[in-house]
Amino acid sequence: MARKGFAMRVLAPLVLVGGLTAGTSAAHASDNPYERGPDPTESSIEASRGPFAVAQSTVSRTAARGFGGGTVYYPTDTSQGTFGAIAISPGYTATQSSIAWLGPRIASQGFVVITIDTLSRYDQPSARADQLLAALDHLTGSSLRNRIDPTRLGVMGHSMGGGGAIEAANDRPSLQASIPLTGWHTTKTWSRMAVPTLVVGAENDGVAPVASHSEPFYEGMPAELDKAYLELNDASHYAPNSPNVTIAKYSISWLKRFIDNDTRYEQFLCPAPAESTISEYRDTCPHS
Template identity: 55%
Template structure:
């Protein structure tokens, strides 16, 4: 190949190179398989928010994902509208910025009880901040405000602001923190995803939520009963563009405060699908998982775009 032709191939867009490669292939033989680097370039051109390798059942259920992370203490007084917390963030910036998730604990619950979500989610390609609430007695509305304040801190003055894509933000929370995540989703429709975990809230009207929302519950929850709370909230998400309800089998209210493979799997899949717009994770939520094992019940919409 001449230097002129080689230079032309280097400056052509990826799509043109692929087309040229196909055209130059001998008619009697199939075009060669695309090299992995080109496949990745084509994928990222279609979705610039994709982070990490293609998922498998093993990768999504692993205790740690493919990204190395660091843990950063956020002491009291670091920002407005929240108390303190911990940031877990990928250290590899070669793939660009990441979506961010704020996580709140429940009533009279310390940050430590939901800290396991930090490294579990961050190592899959998110910046995560777990919160110590202003007061252990904070009601859901206050927790929702603190979740949004934490996201504002992550995108504003935090030490990892350069790693966060401010257009791709999400919230999670357990119990009253789960109720708070519903409050946050109602207050800020620009959020990309919400995952209330065994949510508790005296408000049942969530018709204003326009954020893709997955509600998780436990079949033996006597604090925030699945049928009268979580499932009712789910049914009232009438304006959410996508929604899902997952009820754990043989589980209680506090199940969400310890590492749990099924909780992590579906939280990762939901966040990846809607925060990163990563259709590679759609396989885990559509078609709906069947009941059995850890899952007592699952229902929801299939992503439409």
């Protein structure tokens, strides 16, 4: 039975077929025990749902410690082993509803995902960083802990939540991936960053212009770090607040590549992708 403040329900529209495809995927899985799901294709990572059926649970504000509660999305399949986990923060004045679409979309690709509310809508990046890490700690100690590999964790966030995702990764170098989405932070240089980071900026961002935020973030991280900079073509600061194929496609690829060490997704990151929705892409290919 779920503990108080952790109500659970299965998302009926998300019930999809899981499991590895025969042949190539099975061979890959034997080499890398963290691979989950069939061999990826352009269509599979662009799809609104991946190969895993997903269930949803709620962490009430009173049950949360160090963050404002949230919603957990997780694969129902337990036959393939544990999954990596990701915490996602909204931006300034926003609630988790603003980034809720990322939860089931990423979870259906084989991750446990928590989208969080913050303790205050006005929390700055440092506070959001602490809350992202508190949410990950909650997951690894929750009733879902047997589904999660606590050594394979990542963070994401929008705007100030994106700044929080950078700071959380800087504070906890054991994380496996960080993805700031049109991130905002007064600190531009992250010379100690050790976590593979995909920085997503938006060409027409008037709130956190790429020239003063996303680009300096990327350039201010170590040259030897596995990192990438993706700039959304003709997009605004609020592009991450609604379903976006480009954000989903490359976020999934990054998370798979670095949280699951799944080199099947390297093809979508290296060489640099060229498509009309991307105005600029930089990467430290090949990845280590």
